[in-house]
Amino acid sequence: MEQLITVNGLSKSFGKEQVLKDISFSIEKGKIYGLIGHNGAGKTTILNSILGLIDYEGEISVLGKSPYDERYKLMEDIAFISDVASLPRFLKVKQLIKMMSDIHPKYNEEKTHEYLQNSNIKLQAKIKSLSKGMLAQLHLALVMSIDAKILVLDEPTLGLDIINRKNFFKQLIDDYMHDGRTIIITTHQVDEIEFLLSDLMFVRAGELILNCPMDEVSERYAQLLTNEENAAAARELKPIYEDKQFGQTVMVFDKVDAEKLAAYGQVSIPNISDLFVALMQQ
């Protein structure tokens, strides 16, 4: 599969604090990557490095270019949203669309009009008068109208209520996810994007602790719900995480045969948030 981004030995320090520690990974065409981690884990720093917004140690190649040296050239093929509230507030929606059309060679104005057709966003409205949900809708419509090779979404739904978050991802699925698009997305609401993802990346304290396709997650990890009697025996199989819930014990295992586990209780595939909690506390 074609690799669009390769990252080798990426490290970054702010003053004396090292926020990224020798990270390496690659992003393949046509996949949707979820980059997940705590606040301050280094997700945004990884994205900012890929987008050429900050200097770094190590090697990054994005579509064959160095992002830090050639950021503005790369932006013809990368669309990103880092903060939906960052749209210029003094412009009207119509003016912003026209400006995008004049500046971006791969932007399609008609597509934006199509995306906004069923929304409450008026073309004559000032951007500062839009609600946060509308801003997110408008920003997404703008970036989806760019014929970009990679779409980067850094906490795109931060500060939105659940309805607007759902609408945001619904619009992303309905209008964008086709023709082998490549997306990198970070969010705190991991459950809400689980169904979107083809690959999962967990970042903890500046290190990439998990980087695998979703299919592999279901093959590799198993969650066991067991009672007190069987818990001791299950512990022998070395769970990576254990917790008590409503009088029962929940354990998460890495590379342990599900059939073996079935002898001790109910086995299932952990969802992303359970796996995230398990790996973060490892």
Place this chain on the structure above:
Amino acid sequence: MNIKADIAIVKKELIEHKGSLFTAPAILVALFFVLVTFQTLLLGFEDFNHVVPFHEVFIMAFVASMAFFSIYMLITLFFYYADAFSADRKNNGLLFWKSLPISDLRILLLKLLTGTLVIPLIILCWVVVSSVASYFIGLINYNEFSGVIAPWTALSTLLQLFAYLAVALVIVLLWLAPFYAWVAMLSVFFKKWAIALAFVIPLVLIAVEEIFSFDAFQTSFVADFISQRFKGIVDHSIASDAAFNSRMSDMDFEFDSDNDLRGAVIFLERLPDMLWHFISHVRWISLLGGLAVSGLFVYIGSEYRRRFIQG
């Protein structure tokens, strides 16, 4: 080179600063029109009407309006540069601008271009608007016996004045470019603090220079340099150009004297000579040096913006 993108950025700058470029001048011109019309209707212009021909008043009004809007422009440009170079950071907005395929240097150069050429041109248009307003005020006060000038005569006068004074103004603005670029660069680093720091930093440098020179009466190099920048646009020989002085010797702007009723018209006739005299004495090497320094300031600002400002 995407000219459409460049025009879009300039347009965006104008929309962002429309208050000082369009709203405020429109209010000022409207106020001027209303006040002068009321005043002339209430008090009458009879005495003036007999003494000064309409054409003279029209030229005088243009020159007065030019003087007023030139001062307005210098102030507006100072605040434009102090704001525009950091305005993209408002509300985390730089993240949006950095998502576009346009470099930081190009954006800042377009801001510089907007301040150096586009904004002055817009403000000069307000001079034209106020002159047109003064023409209509003239129509109210003058009658055909005291020499109302035809609209095309007024337009021709207006265009001549506009063209000559616009050239002179652009040269002055290019001369002042390092000062504006200095404020602009500080704005990238310190946002609104740039307004105060633009003055504080040179003052501190002068003070340090004075302290370490151990001579309170010695002239400061920094102070000298700044004062030369503001005063020294033309070389010293300009005042001793005998041929020019002789050509201009009969010109007098004392309009209350019977001999000089046509002072403003003479001024208009001699404007090309005066402009050429000014251009031929401009210190062009210094001006170009100043532009290079301005470019350097903008480059430093753009590199800082590219390397250290993410949102």
